[in-house]
Amino acid sequence: MNGWSALDRFLRTDPRDVGCAQAMEMLHIYAELAAAGAPVEERYPGVAAHLRACGPCAEDFEGLLAAVRGKAH
Amino acid sequence: MTDHTAVAAELDAESADWLRALAGTGPQREEALARLHGLLLRIALGEVARRGPRLRLTGPELDDLAYQAAADALVAITSKLGQFRGESRFTTWAYKFVIFEVSAKIGRHFWRHPSVRLDAEGWERLPDQFGFDPAQEAEWRDLLAALHRAVDQELTVRQRRVFVAIVLNNVPLDALVIELASSRNAIYKTLFDARRKLRAALAANGYIGDDGGRCS
Numbered sequence: 001m002n003g004w005s006a007l008d009r010f011l012r013t014d015p016r017d018v019g020c021a022q023a024m025e026m027l028h029i030y031a032e033l034a035a036a037g038a039p040v041e042e043r044y045p046g047v048a049a050h051l052r053a054c055g056p057c058a059e060d061f062e063g064l065l066a067a068v069r070g071k072a073h
Numbered sequence: 074m075t076d077h078t079a080v081a082a083e084l085d086a087e088s089a090d091w092l093r094a095l096a097g098t099g100p101q102r103e104e105a106l107a108r109l110h111g112l113l114l115r116i117a118l119g120e121v122a123r124r125g126p127r128l129r130l131t132g133p134e135l136d137d138l139a140y141q142a143a144a145d146a147l148v149a150i151t152s153k154l155g156q157f158r159g160e161s162r163f164t165t166w167a168y169k170f171v172i173f174e175v176s177a178k179i180g181r182h183f184w185r186h187p188s189v190r191l192d193a194e195g196w197e198r199l200p201d202q203f204g205f206d207p208a209q210e211a212e213w214r215d216l217l218a219a220l221h222r223a224v225d226q227e228l229t230v231r232q233r234r235v236f237v238a239i240v241l242n243n244v245p246l247d248a249l250v251i252e253l254a255s256s257r258n259a260i261y262k263t264l265f266d267a268r269r270k271l272r273a274a275l276a277a278n279g280y281i282g283d284d285g286g287r288c289s
Contacts, residue, residue, distance in 0.1 A: 024173070063120045
């Protein structure tokens, strides 16, 4: 990726983005469905849009997903 | 808003057992608390190990952070048992608390050994932040000059402060939350609005394609 596309991607905002508060409130539901292979991006597009743009929430999601999957194994 | 459609569901047997034990009294509750703490600690240790390579934290500090996160998560969970609505397994809901505690403690830890000053503005690092090739400076010099102008002219004081901290100075968002006594949601929203303004300004001057959106 070159600088132009990285800057373009950073400045691009998604109107469906629900923000951190709602994403964090829903994260346990979203992670459990994701771990089960459910189509979470279709079911919760606003949370999915947020997780694509917010590094800290995406990090939390990855951690929770790892925790849920660890429990399942 | 439109995503917030989950409703309270019937509890699975394991979650119901957890709730019954934690809401009870005596040895049964004490045993459940100890068992939950053990689970939270295992998740916290796993999470700090997962994030560890990207942090400036060593083994003992990581372990301390995990123990603190597990203890604080246990307190938060027991005080919010009434908020669990059965939309996931109880343990998934509980794990969320300890993951959030790990994030918050890592953000707080950043300021124990800060590598940046909030009043510094590292504009010279901007090309590198976005991966612009120095050999092709003639192609991007005007774009980044326009971005700098837009930051100065279009953003509010708070938007500019958040942009400079996160984008120019690489301050983690959760660390900025601590410094500004704010919330992750508020800082993200401030940066979201700044990104939208900057894109509009660059698009108006023909530097970048025009689209954008809004965040609640």
